[in-house]
Amino acid sequence: MRQETIDRIRKFSSDRNWDQFHTPANLAKRIAIEAGELLECYQWSDEADLEHVKQELADVIVYCQNMLDLLGLDVDEIINAKMDLNEQKYPVDKAYGSNKKYTEF
């Protein structure tokens, strides 16, 4: 995401004095609610209305950005830390072409 997009997300909330509503629990709820709306696009099949999908996926990402901001997290840092874990849990030789959970290896 470009810095100016991040800035726009932040300005949108601060212009409306909405940062007061952004507690971590409220944002976690919001992300789950929006993820449900994204899932609804795929209720019946993989064929979804792409315009609708774009809006719902954007909502999930925007609230994730709000949460990163609120908690003072760096997106690259938390993703790389998680990828380190994932690479340990799913070594290529065991995980190749498999959708098993690592607990089932």
Place this chain on the structure above:
Amino acid sequence: MRQETIDRIRKFSSDRNWDQFHTPANLAKRIAIEAGELLECYQWSDEADLEHVKQELADVIVYCQNMLDLLGLDVDEIINAKMDLNEQKYPVDKAYGSNKKYTEF
């Protein structure tokens, strides 16, 4: 997110031949599942284990990136399009300091 982080997310899947599992509906399910795990960190209060939160939030963001990739979407484009809509639905003078839904204005 830096390009090298995006590349790492992509390489993780392609190294494991997992792109075959990444249908839009499967990713929408995954995002909802991970959002539930993030929400669980805040089951009882705003006080959560920050290390756990980082991991779950990273998971949500990683699967959102997978979905952007699968659908060929540009994150800045879909977010700016959604922010255009949000700014129309929530004009500053009506929305300032209010947590009402736009349908209640």
Place this chain on the structure above:
Amino acid sequence: MRQETIDRIRKFSSDRNWDQFHTPANLAKRIAIEAGELLECYQWSDEADLEHVKQELADVIVYCQNMLDLLGLDVDEIINAKMDLNEQKYPVDKAYGSNKKYTEF
């Protein structure tokens, strides 16, 4: 559900002095979290581990019962009221064999 099953659910919480944690928002979070775990059983396909499904579905239903109790709601009353609405929104002649949303009729 039989009355003795409902009573067992209630006794389980009261024996542990857990009713203090059962605020409506906490139960709504819990239902969403458990629904995510049920969904995870179907991450990849309609083929799921039935024992796992039974446990996760039971969890969703138990927390719904907790919520009915907390809010003093009668399950038959709220379901019949909702079915009245659903029957209006989805008249048989329009909805037969269709998975369209009522807003699309």
Place this chain on the structure above:
Amino acid sequence: MRQETIDRIRKFSSDRNWDQFHTPANLAKRIAIEAGELLECYQWSDEADLEHVKQELADVIVYCQNMLDLLGLDVDEIINAKMDLNEQKYPVDKAYGSNKKYTEF
């Protein structure tokens, strides 16, 4: 739930020839989507519009009933089996008044 309420839920689907859409994965998605809508009632606080809550909670329960029917499950059986597990994981002396997860005892 009374038998006539269960029968009404079943008749609603069969009258509309909707049973064809009730695959386990579709119902699991639906339950998660409705759980998100229920959660939305509590986005900001424990104060929610009770009429709205009733409708969303009813939706979750109706789709759970659809899933019980589809999988041929007995609600009392699966709940009692889960309560057996819960009582083992959360013995009264350890769990009394605590919101810790059993893995933290």
